[in-house]
Amino acid sequence: MPQLTLVVGTKNYSSWSLRPYLALAQTGQPFQEVVIQLGEPDTTGKILQHSPSGRVPLLKHGDLSIWDSLAICEYLAETFPEARLWPQDKTARAVARSVTSEMHSSFAALRQHMSMNIRSRKPGQGRAPGVAEDIARITAIWNDCRARFGQGGPFLFGHFTIADAFYAPVVTRFVTYDVALDAVCAAYRDAVLALPAFQKWAEAAKHEKPVARYE
Ligand SMILES: N[C@@H](CCC(=O)N[C@@H](CS)C(=O)NCC(=O)O)C(=O)O
Numbered sequence: 001m002p003q004l005t006l007v008v009g010t011k012n013y014s015s016w017s018l019r020p021y022l023a024l025a026q027t028g029q030p031f032q033e034v035v036i037q038l039g040e041p042d043t044t045g046k047i048l049q050h051s052p053s054g055r056v057p058l059l060k061h062g063d064l065s066i067w068d069s070l071a072i073c074e075y076l077a078e079t080f081p082e083a084r085l086w087p088q089d090k091t092a093r094a095v096a097r098s099v100t101s102e103m104h105s106s107f108a109a110l111r112q113h114m115s116m117n118i119r120s121r122k123p124g125q126g127r128a129p130g131v132a133e134d135i136a137r138i139t140a141i142w143n144d145c146r147a148r149f150g151q152g153g154p155f156l157f158g159h160f161t162i163a164d165a166f167y168a169p170v171v172t173r174f175v176t177y178d179v180a181l182d183a184v185c186a187a188y189r190d191a192v193l194a195l196p197a198f199q200k201w202a203e204a205a206k207h208e209k210p211v212a213r214y215e
Contacts, residue, residue, distance in 0.1 A: 002062025004031035006072075007047075009056040010038045012205035013214040015116040015169035017057040018198075020072040022165040024059070025197035027080040035204075039211035070104050073162045087157045092149045096163045099141050099156070103166040110134035114173045115214060118205045123178035138170055139185045146184050154191035168192050172202075 006024055008017035024031055036046045036056060044054055051058040051067050058065055059072040066075050077085035087093045109130030145156035145163070152158025156167070171192040174181060181189060192198060 001029070002064075003060070004029055005034060005060040006031055007034045007036065007050045007056055007058040007060070009036055009047075010205075010208050010211060010214075011035065011201050012118050012120075012208050013038060013116055013211060014056060015111075015172075016055070016069045018116075018169050018172075018201060019069045019162075019165045020057050020059060020076070021201060022160075022168055022195065022197050023073045023076050023083075023085055023162055025200075026085060026160055026165075027076055027083040029080065037209060037211075039213050069166075070100065073100075073165060077162065084159060085162050087149065087161055089149075092157050095145065095149065096157050096161055099145060100163045100166045102141070103163075103170070107134045107138065107170075110138070110170070110173065114177045116169045116172055117176050117214065118172045118202050120176055120215070121178070122176055126173075126177045135174075135179060138167070139181065142167070142185050142188050143182070146188060154187065156188070160195070164192060168195075168198060 004024065006021060008014055008021060011017070034050065036043060047056055048054055050060075050065070052065075053067045055067065057069055057072060058067045059075065061075070061079070066072050073085065076083070087096050109128060113128040113131050114126035142156065149157045153160075155161065155164045157163060171189045173179070174189055175193070
């Protein structure tokens with residue numbers, strides 16, 4: 001098996017990087033990691049040494065480079081089917097792809113005003129126009145998935161899937177900004193926070209250099 005290397009941004013802030021990291025950890029495959037510090041004068045140059053898009057994350061598998069969080073997760077699902085990164089059932093898989101794509105393309109207000117900052121606590125901040133609507137939509141998605149597909153475990157589709165990887169940065173935002181959740185969403189949040197791979201990422205994030213523009 002060719003070497004797997006995941007290139008990510010500063011873990012405390014790089015929400016897009018956290019997603020494929022969790023999916024890759026779920027495969028159980030050994031991998032190397034390159035962490036690029038965001039917000040430095042040479043950040044773009046360093047990212048461009050790996051990624052043609054000038055953005056992280058990027059996955060290298062031997063000679064192959066794959067960029068964009070969703071493309072990486074799709075590649076992992078195809079390469080390691082035993083990890084069940086998508087639900088087995090076609091209907092559940094279609095919904096999992098829908099909610100994942102919605103996360104990939106939407107929730108601009110939440111992303112802008114509640115940016116990911118795993119180690120920080122900012123209760124009450126970030127309540128800008130549009131944020132409450134994004135939170136309402138996300139919590140509706142979580143409730144719907146848990147009710148319809150969540151019987152086999154604590155995640156959106158029971159066992160851990162790419163949909164959970166995509167919503168994990170939202171989980172951390174809800175902790176950072178102290179967003180009140182109903183019982184179903186609070187239990188789901190806690191299941192994501194308890195993932196060993198998430199805990200490892202969050203522990204590393206505690207020790208990183210702060211980046212003023214993301215604080
Ligand atoms: N759509 C891309 C977004 C990637 C993205 O925006 N990454 C940010 C970090 S989270 C980045 O590389 N920013 C470049 C920089 O800060 O210089 C994906 O899903 O991977």
